[in-house]
Amino acid sequence: MRIRLDINNKAHRQRIKYVVGDFVMSNLAWFTYNIVRYQMGNVAGYGDLGTYLTSKMVVLGQIFFPLMMMVTYAFSGYYNNVCRKSRVQELFTTAASAGINTLLIFFLALINDVIGVRGSDYEMIFILWALLFGFVYFVRAIITNVASNQIRKRQWTFPTLVIGSGSAAVAFYNNQNAMRNSTGYDIKGFVNIPGENPVKGTELPHYDLDDIEEVCQKEGIWELIVVPTRNDTEQTMNAINRLFGLGLPIMISPDRFNMLQSQVRLSDFYGEPLVNISRSSLSDSGKNIKRAIDIVAAIIAIIVLLPFYAIVACIIKCTSPGPAFYLQERIGLHNKPFSIIKFRSMVQNAEASGMPQLSSDDDPRITPFGRFMRKYRIDELPQFWNVLKGDMSIVGPRPERKHYIDQIIKRVPAYALLHQVRPGITSMGMVKFGYAKNVDEMVERVKYDLMYLDNMSLLNDLKILIYTIKIVFTGRGM
Numbered sequence: 001m002r003i004r005l006d007i008n009n010k011a012h013r014q015r016i017k018y019v020v021g022d023f024v025m026s027n028l029a030w031f032t033y034n035i036v037r038y039q040m041g042n043v044a045g046y047g048d049l050g051t052y053l054t055s056k057m058v059v060l061g062q063i064f065f066p067l068m069m070m071v072t073y074a075f076s077g078y079y080n081n082v083c084r085k086s087r088v089q090e091l092f093t094t095a096a097s098a099g100i101n102t103l104l105i106f107f108l109a110l111i112n113d114v115i116g117v118r119g120s121d122y123e124m125i126f127i128l129w130a131l132l133f134g135f136v137y138f139v140r141a142i143i144t145n146v147a148s149n150q151i152r153k154r155q156w157t158f159p160t161l162v163i164g165s166g167s168a169a170v171a172f173y174n175n176q177n178a179m180r181n182s183t184g185y186d187i188k189g190f191v192n193i194p195g196e197n198p199v200k201g202t203e204l205p206h207y208d209l210d211d212i213e214e215v216c217q218k219e220g221i222w223e224l225i226v227v228p229t230r231n232d233t234e235q236t237m238n239a240i241n242r243l244f245g246l247g248l249p250i251m252i253s254p255d256r257f258n259m260l261q262s263q264v265r266l267s268d269f270y271g272e273p274l275v276n277i278s279r280s281s282l283s284d285s286g287k288n289i290k291r292a293i294d295i296v297a298a299i300i301a302i303i304v305l306l307p308f309y310a311i312v313a314c315i316i317k318c319t320s321p322g323p324a325f326y327l328q329e330r331i332g333l334h335n336k337p338f339s340i341i342k343f344r345s346m347v348q349n350a351e352a353s354g355m356p357q358l359s360s361d362d363d364p365r366i367t368p369f370g371r372f373m374r375k376y377r378i379d380e381l382p383q384f385w386n387v388l389k390g391d392m393s394i395v396g397p398r399p400e401r402k403h404y405i406d407q408i409i410k411r412v413p414a415y416a417l418l419h420q421v422r423p424g425i426t427s428m429g430m431v432k433f434g435y436a437k438n439v440d441e442m443v444e445r446v447k448y449d450l451m452y453l454d455n456m457s458l459l460n461d462l463k464i465l466i467y468t469i470k471i472v473f474t475g476r477g478m
Contacts, residue, residue: 007158007222014082014147021139022073026066029135033128034058040124061109069101069132075292077284083158084151084184085144093285094140098133157186158222161215163239165190165198165206166229172253173204188219193228195235209239216246225274226252237413240277244419245335250278278334280421282456290458294394298387305381312343312378320367322348325382330399335419338391340399343379345370356403360437374435375475377468383425395461396424397449400442407439412446417453426468428452428460 031053037043038052046052073079076097078090106125150156162169173187189205191212192198198206207215215221224243228236243250251274282290313324326344329337350365351357359366366374373379386392392399397418400408408415429445429452436442452460 007220010156011083014143015079017143018079018082018140019070021143022136023066023070025135025139026069026132027062029131030062030065030069032135033131034061036127036131037124065101065105065109068104069097072097072101072104075285075288077286077288080284080288083147085147087141087144087148090140090144091137094137095133098129098136101132102129151184152181154182156184157182158184159220160185160187160223160225161189161191161207161212161219161221162187162225162227163191163193163243164196164227164229165192166196167199168229169227170199170202172225172227173202185223185225187225188221189215191215191239193235193239196229209242212242213246216248221246221248223249223251226250226277233413234410237409237416241335241409241416241419244278244416247334247336248278249276251276277417278420280456281454282421286456286458290393290461293458294387297394298384301381301384302388305384309382312373312381315369316344316367319369320344320347329401330423331402331405331419332391332399333419333422337402338386338399340391341382341385343373343382345373345379356401358404358437358439358442359435377426377472380425387425391422393422393424395426395464396422397452398427398430398445399423404439404442408443408446411439411443412450414450415446418446418449421453421456426464428464431464431467431471 034053035049038046038049043052046055052058076093078093078097102125105128110124110128147156162173169190173190176183176185176187187204189207190198190202191207191209194209224246226236226240226243228239240250253274280287316324322344324344326342326346327339328342330340332338345367346359346363346365347367370379383392387394405415427449429448432448433441433445436445452464
């Protein structure tokens with residue numbers, strides 16, 4: 001555990017380096033731009049450069065705009081993962097952030113300063129972009145280069161477990177040790193996948209899958225690499241499903257990844273390329289924007305719907321005995337259980353036997369008002385609270401109970417991949433298929449959720465929301 005704390009601290013220091021570097025360079029870039037702007041004659045009414053730079057407008061801009069730039073950098077996802085950065089991705093992310101900041105500054109502060117000569121105006125915009133990009137990228141590249149050299153020289157390593165103990169896992173371990181430049185994996189041992197024949201005689205310990213949580217804590221494990229020898233999709237996916245609950249990056253080689261029925265997202269090109277299956281196809285910037293939209297939308301929805309919540313709760317209390325709200329355990333991000341909150345649409349103690357039961361159109365447990373709520377999806381509205389807490393997103397695969405997940409994974413092993421994202425109030429499966437009345441229909445609906453996972457984007461989220469609103473207002477919820 002001490003090892004993991006040390007690496008976490010080092011990663012935290014690395015993030016601070018990037019944040020401080022960005023802030024200092026953004027300030028210098030904006031200050032330099034103001035000097036260039038004055039020297040090129042694009043400002044008037046000031047006696048000399050010193051008077052201009054100490055003017056109220058420039059001083060306020062020197063405070064406000066660098067802070068605004070930092071918000072853009074944060075939303076770009078640049079600070080999400082700071083340990084292993086792609087040089088190419090860093091280049092494009094910095095260029096894009098500089099472009100966004102340039103446009104924001106232009107429309108907020110510079111649009112009234114255009115002199116009407118298109119070439120000169122374009123020149124000033126390009127100079128601003130070049131300064132923002134050049135200053136910030138210069139420091140970022142230095143910090144990234146130092147970290148990359150430390151990783152290559154094995155001065156900075158990440159404790160790793162190989163999930164698999166057969167010949168393929170041992171071959172992967174030997175290949176990593178034989179590389180002249182390290183990729184950062186400090187392999188601490190092998191984890192046996194049920195059904196595999198472990199290779200004996202290796203110097204590293206072998207662990208059982210049941211003990212993996214304890215091992216990860218003891219060894220301070222940072223990453224997991226899945227290297228199965230047998231082409232047993234069900235056993236491999238069962239193992240992967242248990243790994244999601246650890247909240248660690250899960251990597252797998254591309255030649256074994258095609259059995260998971262998903263798009264390939266390579267994480268590294270040096271050494272053996274690996275696919276990160278614990279990370280969705282949505283970019284880091286997309287994830288940040290999606291979460292920000294979720295929080296803002298959830299706050300607005302809860303405030304606006306509060307009177308409606310009270311009315312619905314009163315009707316439920318008046319039409320059937322029992323509480324207005326209903327809590328039920330579901331499985332969410334990283335295979336973690338959480339309590340989903342809904343308006344109660346069934347009679348109290350609808351599952352008195354203790355066994356989970358799916359509902360059907362003519363289910364006698366559904367109350368008359370509950371049937372109306374389900375038709376218009378009103379029973380789902382309290383889940384904005386789950387969104388605000390971080391258990392759910394507005395759009396994402398629908399969360400299921402463990403009882404049904406275990407059955408689905410036996411038939412669709414790739415279902416385990418859905419736990420790499422937050423579940424949603426609405427989903428492609430709910431829009432295209434609707435409520436499932438049995439496990440067969442749940443399996444059918446999973447295909448749409450897996451399709452969503454491979455095509456995650458903010459645009460697709462918007463489309464799903466539009467279709468959901470249409471379903472709600474036309475009463476096609478059941």
